[in-house]
Amino acid sequence: xxxxxxxxxxxxxALIARKDLAIEFRTRSAFLAAIVFSxxxxxxxxxxxxxxxxxxxxxxxxxxxxxxxxxxxLGLHRSFGVEEADRAIxxxxxxxxxxxxxxxxxxxxxxxxxxxxxALAIPxxxxxxxxxxxxxxxxLVGIAVLAAIGLVSVGTLFSAMAANTRxxxxxxxxxxxxxxVPIILPAAQSTARLLSGRPIAEAxxxxxxxxxxxxxxxxxxxxxFPFTLED
Amino acid sequence: xxxxxxxxDRRNVDWLLTIAVVAVIATFIRAIFFTPPxxxxxxxxxxxxxxxPSAFIALYVAFGIVAVSGALYLWLRDERLDRIAASxxxxxxxxxxxxxxxxxxxGKPVWGTWWTWDARLTLTLFLWFVFLGxxxxxxxxxxxxxxARYSAVLGVLGALLVPFIxxxxxxxxxxxxxxxxxxxxxxxxxxxxxxxxxxxxxxxALLFVALLRARYRLAxxxxxxxxxxEFEPAPMPNLRAEPIR
Numbered sequence: 346x347x348x349x350x351x352x353x354x355x356x357x358x359a360l361i362a363r364k365d366l367a368i369e370f371r372t373r374s375a376f377l378a379a380i381v382f383s384x385x386x387x388x389x390x391x392x393x394x395x396x397x398x399x400x401x402x403x404x405x406x407x408x409x410x411x412x413x414x415x416x417x418x419l420g421l422h423r424s425f426g427v428e429e430a431d432r433a434i435x436x437x438x439x440x441x442x443x444x445x446x447x448x449x450x451x452x453x454x455x456x457x458x459x460x461x462x463x464a465l466a467i468p469x470x471x472x473x474x475x476x477x478x479x480x481x482x483x484x485l486v487g488i489a490v491l492a493a494i495g496l497v498s499v500g501t502l503f504s505a506m507a508a509n510t511r512x513x514x515x516x517x518x519x520x521x522x523x524x525x526v527p528i529i530l531p532a533a534q535s536t537a538r539l540l541s542g543r544p545i546a547e548a549x550x551x552x553x554x555x556x557x558x559x560x561x562x563x564x565x566x567x568x569x570f571p572f573t574l575e576d
Numbered sequence: 577x578x579x580x581x582x583x584x585d586r587r588n589v590d591w592l593l594t595i596a597v598v599a600v601i602a603t604f605i606r607a608i609f610f611t612p613p614x615x616x617x618x619x620x621x622x623x624x625x626x627x628x629p630s631a632f633i634a635l636y637v638a639f640g641i642v643a644v645s646g647a648l649y650l651w652l653r654d655e656r657l658d659r660i661a662a663s664x665x666x667x668x669x670x671x672x673x674x675x676x677x678x679x680x681x682x683g684k685p686v687w688g689t690w691w692t693w694d695a696r697l698t699l700t701l702f703l704w705f706v707f708l709g710x711x712x713x714x715x716x717x718x719x720x721x722x723x724a725r726y727s728a729v730l731g732v733l734g735a736l737l738v739p740f741i742x743x744x745x746x747x748x749x750x751x752x753x754x755x756x757x758x759x760x761x762x763x764x765x766x767x768x769x770x771x772x773x774x775x776x777x778x779x780x781a782l783l784f785v786a787l788l789r790a791r792y793r794l795a796x797x798x799x800x801x802x803x804x805x806e807f808e809p810a811p812m813p814n815l816r817a818e819p820i821r
Contacts, residue, residue: 437805499733506726510716519712520730523705527798534747554744565736569729 357442361450375423379416385465401474406536420458421500425508444571455497481539492532499524502566531555596786599779611772620685627678629780636666646731658724663791698745706734
């Protein structure tokens with residue numbers, strides 16, 4: 346091995362994301378847990394409501410977004426929790442990459458995690474709740490991706506913070522859930538419009554909030570992240 | 577057993593706090609006995625003299641202080657800014673709790689419901705959650721520098737969150753009374769009520785400043801004590817303790 350040039354921000358981010366995903370792929374613990382959690386939640390939600398009183402189509406958007414929120418939290422816990430073992434985070438920080446690259450890499454791995462959960466949970470909800478999935482699949486995927494970007498940008502930052510506190514994983518939902526409100530609300534509302542057969546144009550003002558949130562919080566969290574890692 | 581001599585601080589009365597408490601009590605007396613009741617809402621309207629100033633101070637002043645001093649802390653790294661933010665957050669939570677308690681008390685007789693998912697109510701509730709998260713976060717970190725940085729980051733992000741929560745809950749219809757005092761044109765409040773309202777505003781603001789100051793002093797003293805302990809490692813066990821009788 347001769348002298349090697351340290352990777353640029355995005356290359357480093359991709360490497361870090363690959364490392365996290367490799368750990369996840371070899372242990373499969375969090376992903377499997379998130380999937381099983383999602384399936385359980387789908388079933389429990391169905392029985393928590395009176396199926397004769399509430400239409401499955403009316404129930405589905407809420408169920409979907411509650412599931413994504415909490416299964417996302419399951420993955421986000423591990424994002425920095427996994428670095429605490431043997432103080433792996435120190436090695437990561439000692440490596441010649443930007444702090445922003447660490448954030449982007451972690452966020453990218455988390456994004457793929459959440460998208461993976463969504464890719465399995467959406468068909469599962471469609472199956473159990475008898476949704477007309479093929480009709481709305483395109484826009485629904487778009488909403489899911491937009492919401493996932495917002496969820497993981499805020500969630501990755503708070504995961505880094507929570508991992509360094511005494512409460513650890515208990516703290517993450519307390520910090521993150523208020524920030525998820527402007528994501529879940531527009532996502533659930535526009536999903537509801539879609540599923541009830543309304544045109545996507547009706548959900549435009551909701552989607553604008555979602556896009557604006559993504560832009561503001563991806564930038565803000567990437568800028569704030571180095572402050573969570575000092576000394 | 578000799579009683580310990582009172583320390584200098586213990587004899588010192590916080591005059592600002594005393595004046596503020598007296599002012600708040602005077603406001604209550606004026607609001608209850610010397611201000612005419614509102615024609616349609618009746619006595620329930622009197623809660624407005626507690627609710628509105630608390631809401632303004634909690635939502636704008638306290639939250640603003642937390643966010644601004646957080647941002648300044650990340651830039652200047654001055655411990656005092658962190659103490660100000662922490663104090664403002666604690667007093668702000670108290671004010672916001674007052675808002676969330678007095679609101680439903682007014683809402684039940686006037687709106688006919690304790691709670692409604694109206695834009696303003698929802699925003700207040702979520703900011704209350706952000707504030708509580710802020711205090712829980714502070715309580716979960718021991719290292720001073722880390723605690724200050726993390727809470728500053730949360731304070732700044734919280735300020736960024738406000739317009740988003742506001743926008744998204746605003747798309748639900750709003751039921752809250754529109755501002756009657758801070759609006760373009762003349763305030764549509766009779767003079768006697770306006771005077772009471774102004775008085776409540778001033779006294780609640782004074783109480784906020786006094787509590788903020790008291791809380792700041794406490795934080796400064798705690799920090800000083802901690803710093804002292806760090807400079808004098810291995811404190812001696814108290815060998816001169818009173819024998820057990």
